[in-house]
Amino acid sequence: MEQEPDIKQRKIIHIDMDAFYASVEQRDNADLRGKPIVVGGSPEGRGGVVATASYEARKFGIRSAMPSKRALQLCPHVLFVRPRFAAYKEVSQCIREIFSRYTDLIEPLSLDEAYLDVSEDKQNIGSAIEIARRIKQAIKDELNLTASAGVSINKFVAKIASDLNKPDGLTFISPAQIEQFMEELPVEKFFGVGQVTAAKMKNMGLHTGADLKRLTEQELTHRFGKVGGFYYKIVRGIDNRQVQPHRETKSMGAEDTFPYDLTTIDEMSAELQKIAGNLANSLLRHQLKGRTITLKVKYSDFKQITRSLSFASPVADHETLFDTAVDLLVKSDITDKKVRLLGISMSNFGEHKPVVMKGNSVQLELFP
Structure with a gap:
């Protein structure tokens, strides 16, 4: 190493x-012990997302960030419990x-x-x-x-x-074990590797850390951008990031790069629904709410735009994230455009600040 x-x-x-949230619920309520439970949004209406599933529920394939409706399909007798953040x-x-x-x-x-x-x-x-x-x-x-x-x-x-x-x-x-451990690690376990990137790697014949290790730092950076430099170091057991006791979260986001270009609002909305669910779950896990939602769009020619909307009060729910992202998308003049990446992020977790124009990000104020 x-x-x-x-x-x-x-x-x-x-x-x-x-299974933190689910385990607390089962600890505090004997009627839930040994049963498949989901802590998160109800499957009714548009449906929420799974924040945490008990291990009994995970046996049915239920996972965090999954739509609650899908969890109900996988396990019709699963019990849904509303989160108790104070607890x-x-x-x-x-x-x-x-x-x-x-x-x-x-x-x-x-x-x-x-x-x-x-x-x-x-x-x-x-x-x-x-x-x-x-x-x-x-x-x-x-x-x-x-x-x-x-x-x-x-x-x-x-x-x-x-x-x-x-x-x-x-x-x-x-x-002494790290080098072998990193070489045997599947690529999907690496930092920054989502489902799409993992599929891209596997199409290149990169299945494990050992496969990544055969590439130079320049090759990894060329193929995967700045995170390629991180792959180069980590597969060699090098990670010198310090533990930061006072780390403050400035923003949180979720995005996806697609294996083919999206060309219709319906296709993009379907992907934004999943991305919004992932972000809502992350915000839930970190107990965060923010005032500014930002949509990120990257076109097939790699041109990138962002559009933002700021609220008077903090938000974090799946429905608001999704509806806002779609609204910003529709207003972004994507007619005849091919989209290769979509992302949603949340920021402005602190005190309310005046809305400003910044770069190509349009920030609007909404009042209740």
Whole structure:
């Protein structure tokens, strides 16, 4: 495994709660235990999206970000539970307190997962594996919930490791194991690789990290843009991103590049429906609402435009995201245009600010 010089080897833990929202609901309501449940929007009307599915529901193929209507089709007897954010936030704060017993270097990714840098732990335990074991046990004893942990020397590998033996797993990937681990990793597990990019890679004969490793950094950047440089480093076990305790989310988005150009509003609307669902789920998991929705459109000639709409009050629901994106799309004069990428993002999470014109982004103010 290659390492960049003068970088101290870190001890990183990634903690990921198991089916967090669903597990809290089952813990607090005995009638839900052992049953397939979905925490998220109702399937009625236009339907919401799945925020979290219990492990009993996952056996039927139900996954996060899936439309609730689809979840009901897969499991007609699934139980839908409305999210209780106050309860989840309270539990999350308790989990954070457990983390803080061992380190102050905590980077929350959402209410149910975080990175911890325990290179120098408060209790002088020294072993990241032992610290992860104690954290998992404290969560189980004090909160009656389970968490999975990944332990390694960088954030990327620790995050992948935490997902390998769910639920209630603990996986350590040592420096000596990283090179083989990265070479065997399927490309769809890599940062920034969605379904479309994974399909593109596989069409190029790139199925694993070992396949990516055969390409030079220049080749990867040429084929995949700036993220290609990240692939080049990470497949060699290099990830020097620090755990950032005060990381502030400025924006959050979801987008997709299509295997063929879209030419009709109906085709684009169908894709925006899925993209809006993915973004709504991410906002739900991070308990965020924003005031500015931005539509991103990239044409077949790679020309790109953005259009934005700002609201007086914060929003985050699937319906508003979708309706706004479609409205902005229709107003963007896409007649006779071929579209290769669509994206929706949310920003302006802080205090309300005056609306301004910026670049080719048209920001309008809506009042209730």
